[in-house]
Amino acid sequence: MSLWKIVLKNIRQRRLSSTLTAASIAIGVAIVIAVLALRAQTQEGFRQSAFGYELVVGPKRLGALQLVLNTVYHMETSPGNIPWSRYRELEAHKAVAAAVPISVGDSFRGARIVGTTPQFFTAFNYAVDGACFRFDPDRLEQAMAGKEAEGAFEAVAGARSGLRIGDTFRPSHGVDATGDAHAEKWTVVGVMAPTGTPNDRAIFINLDSFYEIRDHRQSSGISAVIVKTKGGSSADRLQYDLNQLPDVMAASPAAVMAEFFGKFDWIPLLFLAIASLVVVMAGVSIFVAIYNSMSERRRPIAILRALGARRSSVLAIILMESLALCAAGAVGGLLLGHLLTAVAGAALSARSGIPMSAVALAPEEFAVLGGVLLLGALAGLLPALQAYRTDIADGLSPSS
Amino acid sequence: MSIVLEGVRKSFRGTPVISIDKLDIPKSAQWIITGASGSGKTTFLNLVSGILAPDAGSITVSGTEITRLGEADRDRFRARSIGIVFQTFNLLQGFTALENVLLGMLFADKVDPDRADALLDRVGLKDKRGQNPDTLSVGQQQRVAIARALANKPEILLADEPTGNLDPKTGESIIGLLKEVCRENGTTLLCVTHQPQVMQSFKDVTDLSCLSGR
Numbered sequence: 001m002s003l004w005k006i007v008l009k010n011i012r013q014r015r016l017s018s019t020l021t022a023a024s025i026a027i028g029v030a031i032v033i034a035v036l037a038l039r040a041q042t043q044e045g046f047r048q049s050a051f052g053y054e055l056v057v058g059p060k061r062l063g064a065l066q067l068v069l070n071t072v073y074h075m076e077t078s079p080g081n082i083p084w085s086r087y088r089e090l091e092a093h094k095a096v097a098a099a100v101p102i103s104v105g106d107s108f109r110g111a112r113i114v115g116t117t118p119q120f121f122t123a124f125n126y127a128v129d130g131a132c133f134r135f136d137p138d139r140l141e142q143a144m145a146g147k148e149a150e151g152a153f154e155a156v157a158g159a160r161s162g163l164r165i166g167d168t169f170r171p172s173h174g175v176d177a178t179g180d181a182h183a184e185k186w187t188v189v190g191v192m193a194p195t196g197t198p199n200d201r202a203i204f205i206n207l208d209s210f211y212e213i214r215d216h217r218q219s220s221g222i223s224a225v226i227v228k229t230k231g232g233s234s235a236d237r238l239q240y241d242l243n244q245l246p247d248v249m250a251a252s253p254a255a256v257m258a259e260f261f262g263k264f265d266w267i268p269l270l271f272l273a274i275a276s277l278v279v280v281m282a283g284v285s286i287f288v289a290i291y292n293s294m295s296e297r298r299r300p301i302a303i304l305r306a307l308g309a310r311r312s313s314v315l316a317i318i319l320m321e322s323l324a325l326c327a328a329g330a331v332g333g334l335l336l337g338h339l340l341t342a343v344a345g346a347a348l349s350a351r352s353g354i355p356m357s358a359v360a361l362a363p364e365e366f367a368v369l370g371g372v373l374l375l376g377a378l379a380g381l382l383p384a385l386q387a388y389r390t391d392i393a394d395g396l397s398p399s400s
Numbered sequence: 401m402s403i404v405l406e407g408v409r410k411s412f413r414g415t416p417v418i419s420i421d422k423l424d425i426p427k428s429a430q431w432i433i434t435g436a437s438g439s440g441k442t443t444f445l446n447l448v449s450g451i452l453a454p455d456a457g458s459i460t461v462s463g464t465e466i467t468r469l470g471e472a473d474r475d476r477f478r479a480r481s482i483g484i485v486f487q488t489f490n491l492l493q494g495f496t497a498l499e500n501v502l503l504g505m506l507f508a509d510k511v512d513p514d515r516a517d518a519l520l521d522r523v524g525l526k527d528k529r530g531q532n533p534d535t536l537s538v539g540q541q542q543r544v545a546i547a548r549a550l551a552n553k554p555e556i557l558l559a560d561e562p563t564g565n566l567d568p569k570t571g572e573s574i575i576g577l578l579k580e581v582c583r584e585n586g587t588t589l590l591c592v593t594h595q596p597q598v599m600q601s602f603k604d605v606t607d608l609s610c611l612s613g614r
Contacts, residue, residue: 001499001502001503001505001506001511002506002511003506005499006503009492009494009495009499010494012494013493013494299490300492300493303490303492304492304503304507305451305475306449306451306478306484306490307478307479307484307503307504307506307507307548308475308476308478308479308480308482308507308508308552309475309479309506309507310472310475310476310507311471311472311475312472313507392446392451393442393443393446393451393452396486396490
């Protein structure tokens, strides 16, 4: 027998209201947890993915956001090209350390086909920690040679493209794989190690082989050029200069995504506010449930006091009950929140290519749990003080 | 454990209820406390148990003047030295018979399930240990209450109209049980009642109305 046992008995005696109040806390906490996790992981995922690319250069008629989404995140359709000559100019520019052309427009089972050069895999770090693309260099050379082997071109597949070495595929026109399949067939000769970027869902082929596809002509240009500068202020200057040209535009993926998230940050904040309100209302319902039960608890409290329980003990019992309900709701909400993150994250990941983890704990989650426990303490405080003030003799009198 | 009350006064909203100049209850005594309605019988028990503090006077239990203790110390004194049996049993619903007995040990910091089992055995309810009070007869409920009152090995057992809700036969057996277990443990028994048949079974009967000069 312990105070906790008394608390659990009290909760069990009010099973329905206890379950409902804990469940409402859990729902609120789950939404908060899921929004926090998805928001943090989405921003971090997009930030990580944008990191390696200092500048992307594409056709003028694209907006900066569409250019970045198309080039870096393999989203949206490719609405046009820039002249091949612009790539050559960039390659030769004194401020440029590396310029990598990419051409897109086809896909296979939702995975974007990217025509590029081997430099794509060696010129950039794909993550903040400086990670580079990793796979067998021989395979890279083989694949990027674009040679025809037994009637098939060769390709390197991203880790989450669904392809394995030896698989063959025919690209379809468009990004949703509903277009007509091209006649040309590729064989996967290498699979990249996971990078945690949208490139994991892409399939890379040599740019030359890309132009072997019927209707694809080098003379029509390339989709974009990814640029790495020599550092200093050269990136800003180069971006400014490029944006003065009539047919191309340059954008910094990191800056574009920061602006994008800045514009829409109110959406997760709105969700957080609504979820917080749900949690607070659940806290109020805990208060109401316990407060309303205090008249029927008067005698049991007086009995405990007659048995020698101190005022502080009966105060603790009520506070512990409120805290236990909130803690149960918080733990349930934590689990439910991560389940929500898994479901919503899978859907987001499928659309964006940004990997989402359902098990990663955001630091804010601990603050949420702390906040819920504080709410539990506040909700139980007034009824607990009532219990503290219970007069034993009055509580035991026959009229009580 | 002897109990000495000296110059004890207690009033409620200006109405004097208890006025005892001197009362000395020897260790292991078995006393009936009686009196007319409103004579302060329950108040008397509440004063001895430390639930209430007197307006004046002193109550000394085995050399310790409990009227000098603060409320928390009186709670501890009650948890360790006092057992109480109520007219309405006051068992906690939702707790089994065994758990109700364990509650009697909790605040004395000596929770001992084996002893609780033995007490239920002593009051003849060993096979009812897992049952909730509302599934027991009133006589059985009062037996559980007696086991709970003895749980903390009290030196004083206070019984407030313990047979008030029982039929005469059950009441007689409960009084017999109370006297027996108190004798076995050397526990002082103060039993409040106004029932003549209960009074007849005790040698020492104190009328509070007379004691308070009313």
